[in-house]
Amino acid sequence: MTAINLDHLSANPLLPEVKDAMIEAIRADYGNPSSQHRIGDRAAEALDAARQSVARLINSPTSKEVVFTSGGTESVNHAIKGVALAHSDRGKHIVTSNIEHNAVLRSLRRLKLLDFKVTSVPVDEYGRVNPADVAEAVTDQTILVTIMHSNNEIGTVQPIEEIAAVTRERKVIFHTDAVDSVGVIPVDVQKLGVNLLSFSSNTFYGPTGVGGLYVRRGTKVWPLLDGGVQEHNKRAGTENLLGIIGMGVAAEAALRDMDRRIAHASGLRGKLMETLPQYIDGFIFNGHPEEVLPNLVSVSIKYVEGESIVLMLDDEGIAVSTRSACAAGALQASHVLLSIGREFADAQGTLVVSFGLENTEEDVIRFLEALKGTVKTLREISPLYNGEAVNE
Amino acid sequence: MYSETVMDHFRNPRNVGVIKDADGVGEVGNPLCGDMMTIYLKIEQERIRDIKFQTFGCGAAIAVSSMLTEMAKGKSLADAKKISNRDVAKALEGLPKNKLHCSNLGADALHQAIQDYEARISGKGKAEPKRKETHEHTHGDKCYCPYCDAEVPEGETFCSACQNDLVEIH
Numbered sequence: 036m037t038a039i040n041l042d043h044l045s046a047n048p049l050l051p052e053v054k055d056a057m058i059e060a061i062r063a064d065y066g067n068p069s070s071q072h073r074i075g076d077r078a079a080e081a082l083d084a085a086r087q088s089v090a091r092l093i094n095s096p097t098s099k100e101v102v103f104t105s106g107g108t109e110s111v112n113h114a115i116k117g118v119a120l121a122h123s124d125r126g127k128h129i130v131t132s133n134i135e136h137n138a139v140l141r142s143l144r145r146l147k148l149l150d151f152k153v154t155s156v157p158v159d160e161y162g163r164v165n166p167a168d169v170a171e172a173v174t175d176q177t178i179l180v181t182i183m184h185s186n187n188e189i190g191t192v193q194p195i196e197e198i199a200a201v202t203r204e205r206k207v208i209f210h211t212d213a214v215d216s217v218g219v220i221p222v223d224v225q226k227l228g229v230n231l232l233s234f235s236s237n238t239f240y241g242p243t244g245v246g247g248l249y250v251r252r253g254t255k256v257w258p259l260l261d262g263g264v265q266e267h268n269k270r271a272g273t274e275n276l277l278g279i280i281g282m283g284v285a286a287e288a289a290l291r292d293m294d295r296r297i298a299h300a301s302g303l304r305g306k307l308m309e310t311l312p313q314y315i316d317g318f319i320f321n322g323h324p325e326e327v328l329p330n331l332v333s334v335s336i337k338y339v340e341g342e343s344i345v346l347m348l349d350d351e352g353i354a355v356s357t358r359s360a361c362a363a364g365a366l367q368a369s370h371v372l373l374s375i376g377r378e379f380a381d382a383q384g385t386l387v388v389s390f391g392l393e394n395t396e397e398d399v400i401r402f403l404e405a406l407k408g409t410v411k412t413l414r415e416i417s418p419l420y421n422g423e424a425v426n427e
Numbered sequence: 428m429y430s431e432t433v434m435d436h437f438r439n440p441r442n443v444g445v446i447k448d449a450d451g452v453g454e455v456g457n458p459l460c461g462d463m464m465t466i467y468l469k470i471e472q473e474r475i476r477d478i479k480f481q482t483f484g485c486g487a488a489i490a491v492s493s494m495l496t497e498m499a500k501g502k503s504l505a506d507a508k509k510i511s512n513r514d515v516a517k518a519l520e521g522l523p524k525n526k527l528h529c530s531n532l533g534a535d536a537l538h539q540a541i542q543d544y545e546a547r548i549s550g551k552g553k554a555e556p557k558r559k560e561t562h563e564h565t566h567g568d569k570c571y572c573p574y575c576d577a578e579v580p581e582g583e584t585f586c587s588a589c590q591n592d593l594v595e596i597h
């Protein structure tokens with residue numbers, strides 16, 4: 036029985052063309068893009084080509100606005116801390132939402148230790164931020180608004196353009212964490228109107244350990260890393276050229292195949308959501324019905340705990356992810372699920388299924404069959420289950 | 428992440444279920460992750476003749492419940508009272524540090540079920556099963572930060588090693 040990966044949010048395999056390009060790059064013995072000689076020039080050319088590919092993916096008007104980083108986490112840290120440090124003389128207030136990723140939450144927590152104040156706006160039952168709440172939260176001390184583009188637990192996509200209209204009017208810098216969006220759905224930095232946008236290469240089948248930060252021209256951000264003048268003086272350190280080359284190729288492919296990938300993922304998502312009721316009862320889908328990532332299904336299953344489900348499915352060769360507190364290193368319930376109004380016990384039984392290019396409808400059916408048995412077994416053990424489950 | 432013994436008990440849990448006319452019931456909630464465990468006892472001549480459990484929790488919690496029921500079955504009440512969280516964790520060939528609290532759940536539920544039985548026969552009537560808010564630390568038990576694994580003093584709500592807030596009760 037072949038293994039089925041329905042946890043692409045955790046890791047994506049490299050595209051074959053990405054592998055080829057990276058192997059070729061290893062063989063090419065590139066030098067340092069910053070050197071003044073020919074060996075360096077070749078490296079600089081390869082770096083530039085990758086930057087242009089990545090800029091095209093997010094429709095950045097010039098590739099100069101793309102900064103390569105070590106991944107989504109660094110990009111987010113850079114954006115938030117870089118703006119905070121560069122603008123603290125103007126104010127020390129930051130606005131965010133209740134459902135951000137830990138990279139955002141913990142960057143902000145760090146800043147709180149340096150006397151920054153943070154206002155977090157709520158989300159509705161689908162996980163959407165109301166732009167009016169952002170407008171209300173912004174004060175004359177606000178230097179940054181950071182709201183994610185799409186959520187990694189429930190898939191909800193935020194009304195970024197409308198929030199950007201608010202930040203533009205109030206002259207506040209706007210960062211969006213688009214780590215789960217870029218390369219999956221169209222993301223156009225010009226249309227969105229953001230100042231800063233974080234993204235990651237592995238989301239679109241590039242290598243891990245490399246990502247990008249879009250910095251709109253004129254946005255003042257301090258570097259996280261000081262040293263040389265690489266990346267237009269925004270990020271010191273010799274570039275991870277192999278990773279960046281891989282990211283460039285993956286970006287080309289993502290742009291080229293975007294429509295086809297979206298159609299494929301949406302098909303699987305629809306199949307799963309339509310067919311699930313034939314296999315189990317007592318579940319709640321999480322996230323917005325329309326404004327949502329095409330490649331993710333988040334479902335809370337009643338009376339059972341997620342880590343147990345994941346372990347049992349793993350025995351059947353199926354990989355999914357859970358948002359149960361038991362599976363979180365921190366043993367805390369997901370702030371995202373609690374924010375959209377899930378009961379604590381329901382949050383415990385939450386699975387996140389994320390599709391990749393190789394998944395088929397057969398995978399979905401095999402997953403559902405295995406899930407049916409798993410849920411039955413675990414409900415028999417559960418003190419919360421009394422034999423009847425009703426869908427909400 | 429789990430030992431083979433844990434996985435065995437997780438995959439084939441022993442003594443799952445409810446004893447309808449139980450002589451003692453213990454029900455505890457996990458203060459850390461909110462999970463629940465119920466233990467049912469059938470007592471004959473101060474001995475555990477039958478024991479069953481129900482658990483809503485992680486793989487470790489299910490394995491702990493299963494192992495605990497195996498260990499307690501047939502024991503005299505006096506001996507069963509001596510089963511500690513650590514005994515269960517040890518019988519399972521260890522648990523990951525941040526799962527040690529799941530083993531607390533097991534022994535706590537058993538001890539509560541025995542207390543419930545004793546309350547009933549002493550004529551105090553059926554003691555209301557209650558969710559425990561916190562577990563008692565056996566002397567020498569240590570607590571660890573779930574983020575960085577550093578040892579944290581009991582009752583501490585902040586990990587000085589990684590500067591993260593901890594949930595109130597750990």
Ligand code: FES
Nearest residue numbers: 361460484485529
């Ligand atoms: S029961 Fe939640 S971590 Fe074990």
